[in-house]
Amino acid sequence: MAAKLRTVAVAALFTAAAAKASLREICTPSFVRAALPARSIVPGITIDASSVETTLVANASFSSNSYPSATLGYCNVTFAYSHDNVPGDLVHVTYWLPSACQFQNRYVSTGGGGLAINSGNSAIPSGVIAGAVSGITDGGFGSFNTMWNKVFLQQEGVINWQATRMFGYQAHHELATLGKQFARNIYNVTDNKKVYSYYQGCSEGGREGWSQVQRFANQFDGAAIGAPAFRYGQQQVNHLVGNVVEQTMRYFPPSCELEKIAKLTIAACDGLDGRADGIVSRSDLCKLHFNINTTIGAPYSCEASSGAFPFPFPGGLPDGPPDGPLPRSRIRRQFPPQNPTPAQSGTVTAEGVAVVSAFLNGLLDSQGRRAYISWQHGIIFDDAKTAYNADTNKWGLSINGLGGEWAARFLQLKNTSSLASLGGVTYDTLKEWMVLGMNRYGDTLQTTYPNLTEFRSAGGKVLQFHGEQDNSIPTAASVRYYESVRTTMYPGQAFNQSVAALDEFYRLFLVPGAGHCGSNSAQPGSPWPQTTLQTVIDWVEKGNAPETLSAKGAIDTICRWPLRPMWSARGTVLNCEYHQASLDSWVYELDAYDVPVY
Ligand SMILES: *[C@@H]1O[C@H](CO)[C@@H](O)[C@H](O)[C@H]1NC(C)=O
Ligand SMILES: *[C@@H]1O[C@H](CO)[C@@H](O)[C@H](O)[C@H]1NC(C)=O
Ligand SMILES: *[C@@H]1O[C@H](CO)[C@@H](O)[C@H](O)[C@H]1NC(C)=O
Ligand SMILES: *[C@@H]1O[C@H](CO)[C@@H](O)[C@H](O)[C@H]1NC(C)=O
Ligand SMILES: *[C@@H]1O[C@H](CO)[C@@H](O)[C@H](O)[C@H]1NC(C)=O
Ligand SMILES: *[C@@H]1O[C@H](CO)[C@@H](O)[C@H](O)[C@H]1NC(C)=O
Ligand SMILES: *[C@@H]1O[C@H](CO)[C@@H](O)[C@H](O)[C@H]1NC(C)=O
Ligand SMILES: [Ca+2]
Numbered sequence: 001m002a003a004k005l006r007t008v009a010v011a012a013l014f015t016a017a018a019a020k021a022s023l024r025e026i027c028t029p030s031f032v033r034a035a036l037p038a039r040s041i042v043p044g045i046t047i048d049a050s051s052v053e054t055t056l057v058a059n060a061s062f063s064s065n066s067y068p069s070a071t072l073g074y075c076n077v078t079f080a081y082s083h084d085n086v087p088g089d090l091v092h093v094t095y096w097l098p099s100a101c102q103f104q105n106r107y108v109s110t111g112g113g114g115l116a117i118n119s120g121n122s123a124i125p126s127g128v129i130a131g132a133v134s135g136i137t138d139g140g141f142g143s144f145n146t147m148w149n150k151v152f153l154q155q156e157g158v159i160n161w162q163a164t165r166m167f168g169y170q171a172h173h174e175l176a177t178l179g180k181q182f183a184r185n186i187y188n189v190t191d192n193k194k195v196y197s198y199y200q201g202c203s204e205g206g207r208e209g210w211s212q213v214q215r216f217a218n219q220f221d222g223a224a225i226g227a228p229a230f231r232y233g234q235q236q237v238n239h240l241v242g243n244v245v246e247q248t249m250r251y252f253p254p255s256c257e258l259e260k261i262a263k264l265t266i267a268a269c270d271g272l273d274g275r276a277d278g279i280v281s282r283s284d285l286c287k288l289h290f291n292i293n294t295t296i297g298a299p300y301s302c303e304a305s306s307g308a309f310p311f312p313f314p315g316g317l318p319d320g321p322p323d324g325p326l327p328r329s330r331i332r333r334q335f336p337p338q339n340p341t342p343a344q345s346g347t348v349t350a351e352g353v354a355v356v357s358a359f360l361n362g363l364l365d366s367q368g369r370r371a372y373i374s375w376q377h378g379i380i381f382d383d384a385k386t387a388y389n390a391d392t393n394k395w396g397l398s399i400n401g402l403g404g405e406w407a408a409r410f411l412q413l414k415n416t417s418s419l420a421s422l423g424g425v426t427y428d429t430l431k432e433w434m435v436l437g438m439n440r441y442g443d444t445l446q447t448t449y450p451n452l453t454e455f456r457s458a459g460g461k462v463l464q465f466h467g468e469q470d471n472s473i474p475t476a477a478s479v480r481y482y483e484s485v486r487t488t489m490y491p492g493q494a495f496n497q498s499v500a501a502l503d504e505f506y507r508l509f510l511v512p513g514a515g516h517c518g519s520n521s522a523q524p525g526s527p528w529p530q531t532t533l534q535t536v537i538d539w540v541e542k543g544n545a546p547e548t549l550s551a552k553g554a555i556d557t558i559c560r561w562p563l564r565p566m567w568s569a570r571g572t573v574l575n576c577e578y579h580q581a582s583l584d585s586w587v588y589e590l591d592a593y594d595v596p597v598y
C-alpha cells in the first residue's frame with residue numbers, strides 16, 4: 001500500500017516537473033500579463049498591463065567583480081506602473097527571469113551608483129545567476145538611464161519630493177514588493193512555500209539596501225551591502241573637504257606630488273600587516289605609526305599626460321567599466337575628463353604634506369570641533385585632486401563633481417550640475433552644509449536609522465563590506481554605523497558581548513587594500529569579495545554564518561570586524577587579531593553637532 005502511494009506521488013511530481021513552462025513559453029507578454037501582481041500588493045499603484053515587454057535572451061555570458069561568471073538564458077521583462085495620486089507618474093521596472101528549472105524560489109533586488117538608482121545590466125545578472133528573479137527600477141525618473149538629478153527640481157528653488165522619496169527608499173520598496181509576488185505568480189509557488197528575498201548593491205546601491213533594511217523589516221531575508229553612501233548629508237559634502245583644505249591653506253599640490261605621497265605611504269605601511277605584498281591591510285596601523293612628514297623632500301617626476309577620463313571615477317558605480325551600463329556620454333557629462341598635465345618633477349613639499357595631513361585628518365570646524373570622519377591612510381587622494389592651468393602654468397582648484405553638484409543643486413536648489421566657485425567657502429560652511437543636508441534629507445537620504453530590532457526579529461541577515469582603502473566613501477563611515485547600531489541596540493553591554501549579539505544578524509568586513517566597490521589599482525592584487533550574494537544566501541537558507549569572507553585577489557580571506565588581519569610566519573599565515581589601539585583609531589567623536597549623528 002505504502003509502496004503504491006509512493007509511486008503515485010513520484011508520478012505526480014514527475015508530471016508537475018514536466019508541466020513546467022519553458023523559458024520561451026514564459027517569455028511572452030501574455031504569459032507575463034497573467035502573472036502580474038494583484039493591485040492590492042502595493043496600495044496606491046496601478047500596473048499598466050499593456051506596457052509589458054519581454055525579450056528572451058538565450059545565452060548570455062556574465063562576468064563581474066561582484067558575482068561569479070556564468071552563461072545562462074533569461075527572460076527580460078519590463079513593465080510600468082503609476083502612483084494613483086501623482087499626475088503624469090510612470091515608473092518602469094525590469095525583472096530578469098531564470099528558466100523554471102533554474103529558479104530556486106528566490107527574488108533579488110539590485111541597486112545603483114552615484115546618482116543612478118540602477119546599474120543597468122551590470123548588477124542585475126547577479127540574481128539570475130543565483131536562481132532568482134532579479135529586478136531593477138527606474139525610480140519613475142523617465143527612463144532606466146535617467147538619473148535622479150535630472151528630475152530633482154520642479155523649478156529652481158522647488159524640490160521634487162516625489163522623485164526624492166522614490167530615490168531615497170520608496171522605489172526599491174515597490175520594486176521588491178512587486179518582484180516577490182511576480183516571482184511567485186510566474187513559477188506557481190504555492191502559498192505554503194517561501195520565496196526568499198535578497199538585496200545586493202554597492203555605494204549608492206549600498207545606501208539603497210540599508211534604506212530598505214532600516215524601514216521594511218520583512219522585505220529582505222538577506223542583504224549584501226558594499227560601501228554604502230549613507231550618512232548622506234555628510235557624505236556628499238565630504239567630497240569637498242580636499243578642495244577647501246587646499247583653498248584654505250592656499251596650496252594646490254601638483255598631481256605628481258600627491259601620487260608620490262600616496263606611493264611612499266603605501267610603501268612605508270605595506271609591511272605593518274606582517275607581509276610585504278604591496279597591500280596595506282592595516283590602514284589603522286599606518287595611521288598610528290607612519291609619520292607622513294617623512295615624505296618631505298622626496299623627489300618625484302611624472303611624464304606629461306593628455307588628460308585622462310577619470311576612471312575609476314569618484315562616487316562610483318558598482319561595476320563601472322567605462323563602456324558598461326551607463327552611456328559614456330552621460331558619465332562624461334557628470335565627470336568631465338581631467339585637465340591635461342605637463343611633465344612634472346620636483347620634491348615633496350612641506351605645504352603638500354600639510355594639505356594631505358589636514359585632508360586625512362578630516363573636517364574640523366573653525367573651533368576645532370570634529371564635523372566628519374575621514375579616509376584611511378594609504379588611499380590615493382582622489383578627492384584632493386587639483387587642476388593644471390596651461391595658460392598660467394599653475395596648479396589650482398578642481399572642484400569635486402559629486403560634492404559640487406550636491407552643494408549647487410541639492411542644497412542651493414540651482415539647476416546646475418556644478419558649483420561655479422568655492423569663493424568664501426570655509427570649513428564652517430562645509431559643516432553648515434552637512435547640517436542642512438542631514439536636516440533636509442533626514443527622512444529620505446540620510447539612511448542611518450540605527451535600530452534594527454525589527455529586522456533582526458524577522459530573521460534578516462546583513463553582510464556589509466567596505467574597501468579599507470576606499471577613497472570616495474570613507475571606510476570608517478561603515479564602522480560608525482556598525483557602532484551606532486551596536487550602542488543603540490545593546491546599550492550598557494560590554495563590547496564583546498554586544499558584538500556577539502550583532503554577529504547573529506549583522507556582520508561587517510573591511511576588505512584589505514580595496515578601493516571603492518572594487519580592488520584598487522594603486523595596490524595591485526588587492527582583493528574584492530565576488531560571491532557576497534551567495535554568502536548571504538547560505539547564511540539565510542542554511543544557517544552558515546560567515547566567519548570570514550572569501551574574496552578574489554592576492555588575499556582570499558577577509559577578517560570579520562572588529563578583528564583585524566595580521567600575517568605571521570613570514571607572511572604565510574593570516575590571523576584575525578583583536579587590537580584595541582587599532583579599533584580606537586576608527587572611532588570619531590563628532591562634537592561639532594548638537595544632535596546625534598549615527
Ligand atoms: C503555472 O501554472 C499555470 C496553470 O497551470 C501553467 O499554465 C504555467 O505554465 C505554470 N507556470 C510554470 C512556470 O510552469
Ligand atoms: C550558447 O553559447 C555557446 C558558446 O558561445 C554555444 O556553443 C551554444 O551553441 C550557445 N547556445 C545557444 C542556445 O545559443
Ligand atoms: C530589457 O528589455 C528592454 C526592452 O523591452 C530593453 O530596453 C532593456 O534594455 C532591457 N533591459 C536590460 C537590463 O537588459
Ligand atoms: C534645467 O536645465 C536644463 C538644461 O540645462 C533644462 O533642460 C531643464 O529643463 C531645467 N530644469 C528646470 C527644472 O529648470
Ligand atoms: C609634521 O610637521 C608639521 C609641520 O612642521 C608639524 O606641525 C607636525 O607636528 C608634524 N607631524 C608629526 C607627526 O611629526
Ligand atoms: C528599537 O525598536 C524596538 C522595536 O520597534 C523597540 O521596542 C525599542 O524600544 C527600540 N529601541 C530604541 C533604543 O529605540
Ligand atoms: C574581546 O574578545 C577578543 C577576541 O575576539 C579578546 O581578545 C579580548 O580580550 C576580549 N575583550 C574582553 C574585554 O574580554
Ligand atoms: Ca602588506
